[in-house]
Amino acid sequence: MGQEERKKEQNRVNEILDVVGGKISGITGSKESVTKGIVDLRKNFWEDVTVNLDETDDVYETQASIKQQAELLSERERRHGQMTRQLKTLYRLLDSPYFGRIDFQEEGEAKTEPLYIGIGSLMDTRNEDFLVYDWRAPISSMYYDYAPGPAKYDSIDGEIKGIMKLKRQFIIHNGKIDGMFDTGLTIGDSLLQVMLGGRASSHMKSIVATIQKEQNQIIRNETDRYLIVQGAAGSGKTSAALQRVAFLLYRFRKTLRSDNMLLFSPNPLFSSFISSVLPELGEENVIQTTFKDFIEERIGRDLQMENPFDQTENCLTMKDREAFRIRTEGIQFKASPIFKNLIDLWLEQLKDSGMMFRDVMFRDRIIVSGNEIKRYFYALPHETAILLRLEEVRDWLLRRINAFVKKERRKDWVLEEAELLDHSEYAAIFEKLQEKKQFSEDTFDDYDREELMLRKMVMNRRIKPIRRSVKQLEFINSQKVYGELFYKDHGDVPVPDDWQAICMATRMRFEEGDCPWEDAVPYLYLKEKIQGRKGNQEIRHLIIDEAQDYSPIQLAYLQAAFPRCRMTILGDMNQAIYAQSFAGDTMLSEKLYNSDEVRKLTLLRSYRSTKEIMEFARRLVPGGDQIEPFERSGRLPEWVDVPEGHKAAAILEKVEAFKASGFETFAVIGKTMRECREAYNELRGKTEVKLITQATYQFGKGFIVIPAYLAKGIEFDAAIIYDASAENYHRENERTIFYTACTRAMHELVLLNSGDGTPFLENIPEDKYVRVSRERQ
Numbered sequence: 023m024g025q026e027e028r029k030k031e032q033n034r035v036n037e038i039l040d041v042v043g044g045k046i047s048g049i050t051g052s053k054e055s056v057t058k059g060i061v062d063l064r065k066n067f068w069e070d071v072t073v074n075l076d077e078t079d080d081v082y083e084t085q086a087s088i089k090q091q092a093e094l095l096s097e098r099e100r101r102h103g104q105m106t107r108q109l110k111t112l113y114r115l116l117d118s119p120y121f122g123r124i125d126f127q128e129e130g131e132a133k134t135e136p137l138y139i140g141i142g143s144l145m146d147t148r149n150e151d152f153l154v155y156d157w158r159a160p161i162s163s164m165y166y167d168y169a170p171g172p173a174k175y176d177s178i179d180g181e182i183k184g185i186m187k188l189k190r191q192f193i194i195h196n197g198k199i200d201g202m203f204d205t206g207l208t209i210g211d212s213l214l215q216v217m218l219g220g221r222a223s224s225h226m227k228s229i230v231a232t233i234q235k236e237q238n239q240i241i242r243n244e245t246d247r248y249l250i251v252q253g254a255a256g257s258g259k260t261s262a263a264l265q266r267v268a269f270l271l272y273r274f275r276k277t278l279r280s281d282n283m284l285l286f287s288p289n290p291l292f293s294s295f296i297s298s299v300l301p302e303l304g305e306e307n308v309i310q311t312t313f314k315d316f317i318e319e320r321i322g323r324d325l326q327m328e329n330p331f332d333q334t335e336n337c338l339t340m341k342d343r344e345a346f347r348i349r350t351e352g353i354q355f356k357a358s359p360i361f362k363n364l365i366d367l368w369l370e371q372l373k374d375s376g377m378m379f380r381d382v383m384f385r386d387r388i389i390v391s392g393n394e395i396k397r398y399f400y401a402l403p404h405e406t407a408i409l410l411r412l413e414e415v416r417d418w419l420l421r422r423i424n425a426f427v428k429k430e431r432r433k434d435w436v437l438e439e440a441e442l443l444d445h446s447e448y449a450a451i452f453e454k455l456q457e458k459k460q461f462s463e464d465t466f467d468d469y470d471r472e473e474l475m476l477r478k479m480v481m482n483r484r485i486k487p488i489r490r491s492v493k494q495l496e497f498i499n500s501q502k503v504y505g506e507l508f509y510k511d512h513g514d515v516p517v518p519d520d521w522q523a524i525c526m527a528t529r530m531r532f533e534e535g536d537c538p539w540e541d542a543v544p545y546l547y548l549k550e551k552i553q554g555r556k557g558n559q560e561i562r563h564l565i566i567d568e569a570q571d572y573s574p575i576q577l578a579y580l581q582a583a584f585p586r587c588r589m590t591i592l593g594d595m596n597q598a599i600y601a602q603s604f605a606g607d608t609m610l611s612e613k614l615y616n617s618d619e620v621r622k623l624t625l626l627r628s629y630r631s632t633k634e635i636m637e638f639a640r641r642l643v644p645g646g647d648q649i650e651p652f653e654r655s656g657r658l659p660e661w662v663d664v665p666e667g668h669k670a671a672a673i674l675e676k677v678e679a680f681k682a683s684g685f686e687t688f689a690v691i692g693k694t695m696r697e698c699r700e701a702y703n704e705l706r707g708k709t710e711v712k713l714i715t716q717a718t719y720q721f722g723k724g725f726i727v728i729p730a731y732l733a734k735g736i737e738f739d740a741a742i743i744y745d746a747s748a749e750n751y752h753r754e755n756e757r758t759i760f761y762t763a764c765t766r767a768m769h770e771l772v773l774l775n776s777g778d779g780t781p782f783l784e785n786i787p788e789d790k791y792v793r794v795s796r797e798r799q
């Protein structure tokens with residue numbers, strides 16, 4: 023491409039920047055006057071309202087006047103918000119007004135139109151023509167979907183066909199074109215090379231300028247309720263998901279807000295890692311949580327829930343083979359559709375028997391016993407649904423409590439406790455008494471009235487939490503009802519071989535008030551079905567990353583908790599880290615959904631790591647031959663044999679080399695936290711290093727030590743696998759953890775090993791890595 027052409031394009035950029043500049047000053051001016059208007063309105067709110075409460079009509083008039091004033095204020099505030107958003111987009115355009123251009127000749131038209139594409143749209147000064155199209159506009163989809171030649175897009179008026187004559191990409195910074203490529207491919211590799219060759223950062227970047235065709239399909243899917251994406255490590259699942267969020271917010275901007283979308287991320291570190299992508303695209307972040315936090319909040323104080331990372335750590339560090347087998351068998355069974363069916367069956371049977379209730383207690387005394395509640399419950403008509411029966415029980419209990427209160431408040435302790443009331447509470451009682459005196463002709467002796475009020479106040483205060491818990495149906499003993507599943511005979515249902523041992527372990531944990539992670543969701547599923555808990559109607563779209571770590575029962579629970587939701591479900595079966603995912607279906611299995619509501623897309627091209635790293639890593643997993651590494655060259659992975667006790671020295675040497683290469687983020691990755699602590703203890707004091715734990719919510723540039731299960735979804739310039747020995751990685755379920763760890767590296771991968779190397783490396787051809795022995799150095 024000639025200098026002349028580049029000059030022409032730069033001139034256009036300059037023209038656009040002038041328009042942007044003009045718009046910025048225009049909006050800034052209007053915004054100032056809107057701000058002033060808001061401040062004045064707030065200041066004079068009550069002066070401009072006519073307040074008169076003398077007659078009923080006056081009250082209505084006053085209300086109308088307040089309403090009018092409030093509406094005026096909120097309209098101004100809305101405009102102010104809109105202007106702030108417009109300004110934000112304009113400032114972004116000022117730095118880089120667009121990243122792409124396509125020249126398109128529509129069928130039947132003589133002229134070819136150049137269309138420029140950026141992160142937001144820009145109209146000319148007369149507001150007639152688009153100077154820049156938003157990347158999410160229907161017409162912009164051609165940029166991602168086609169190479170020059172015949173092309174089409176869907177508009178509101180139907181399909182528009184034509185010829186794409188040119189496709190050009192730009193790198194523009196501070197209003198200056200730093201790079202410009204014409205491309206024949208869908209999105210040319212040159213720009214992608216530049217993007218992927220850069221340094222990793224503690225924050226993910228948006229991929230808007232280089233979205234690939236297959237990723238675009240994910241981003242723009244509007245038809246399917248459940249969109250499943252199975253994608254290789256580094257294939258852009260998370261990136262595409264975030265672009266998709268931005269797309270949906272634009273496409274459905276009249277009905278969908280960012281707080282209608284909820285993203286489940288694999289760990290808190292990941293939440294912070296991706297937090298800048300949406301703001302970079304001019305959108306607000308959606309609500310984010312981890313599944314663990316979501317479930318823990320719902321379990322509340324009923325039980326002490328095990329953390330899923332602790333479950334993983336526990337399984338990975340278990341030395342006793344038998345205990346490990348029983349635990350994983352239990353975990354896998356409790357994740358399966360068979361176990362969900364068992365619960366559904368149990369829910370059916372509860373109509374006739376099996377419900378358990380807690381005693382309703384008051385100060386160590388039983389008001390109504392659990393057995394009495396049970397008798398009352400099962401005496402209600404059999405055909406009445408469980409929930410309706412429970413509501414009847416609740417009302418009956420509230421009546422029983424009222425009767426109890428009336429009796430109890432006569433007792434001496436109540437008056438004794440009244441003496442402990444503080445001054446303000448006494449004052450409140452006197453105020454009430456005064457009010458009553460004013461309005462009644464009652465001849466009660468003041469003293470008796472005061473005493474009665476005091477007694478009522480003490481009792482009310484004491485009984486309030488009991489009433490609240492009855493209203494919330496907490497008199498159901500859900501723990502025991504769930505626990506019954508582990509006492510019952512399940513007839514023909516195919517339970518695991520070690521079912522008795524599993525039952526015993528579960529009963530013991532529950533009796534101690536513990537809830538193993540594998541029981542948390544089944545328990546909540548049962549409890550909320552019994553209580554008829556209504557689903558969340560606000561959330562309309564769920565994005566579930568690392569979905570291979572979710573079981574069928576967890577899916578069923580989410581479907582019940584978010585009944586109106588569409589879901590974008592992303593994951594990679596080769597990166598499963600929880601024992602529940604090693605056998606059976608996961609949330610990525612299409613068969614768990616209605617066939618007319620689900621679509622599964624697959625991403626095979628992997629972008630994160632260099633070709634050398636991916637050529638190595640893909641051989642670690644089944645089906646890896648289908649993964650296509652992106653053509654970006656780097657050093658071969660290094661397998662370093664280190665004598666026991668010399669790892670720290672080897673790592674420090676590597677860290678220095680990484681720094682010299684200009685790398686900014688590098689990590690030692692361990693299988694478990696235990697291993698990471700060992701590595702960290704060896705390294706600290708010798709170099710600047712940070713240990714990442716479950717409690718870490720952010721990481722910055724520099725050197726960290728991290729277990730693989732917390733490094734999910736994250737990437738580093740270079741990664742060092744701390745212990746690639748056979749002793750550490752030999753169980754089949756450790757393969758995916760090993761693969762996850764290796765695929766975190768963008769530019770360099772080093773594996774340290776003392777003793778025999780992991781058998782997972784056996785099938786990797788020797789030309790795919792360099793083997794170094796530190797003994798010989």
Ligand SMILES: Nc1ncnc2c1ncn2[C@@H]1O[C@H](COP(=O)(O)OP(=O)(O)OP(=O)(O)O)[C@@H](O)[C@H]1O
Pocket residue numbers: 214217218227229232233234237253254255256257258259260261262594597629630734735736737765
């Ligand atoms: N189209 C693209 N253009 C530029 N960079 C891309 C593109 N797609 C993916 N990448 C880059 O590849 C890396 C991996 O992307 P991402 O984390 O989204 O993949 P993933 O499939 O979620 O990975 P994993 O499953 O391993 O966590 C990121 O650095 C991302 O910016």
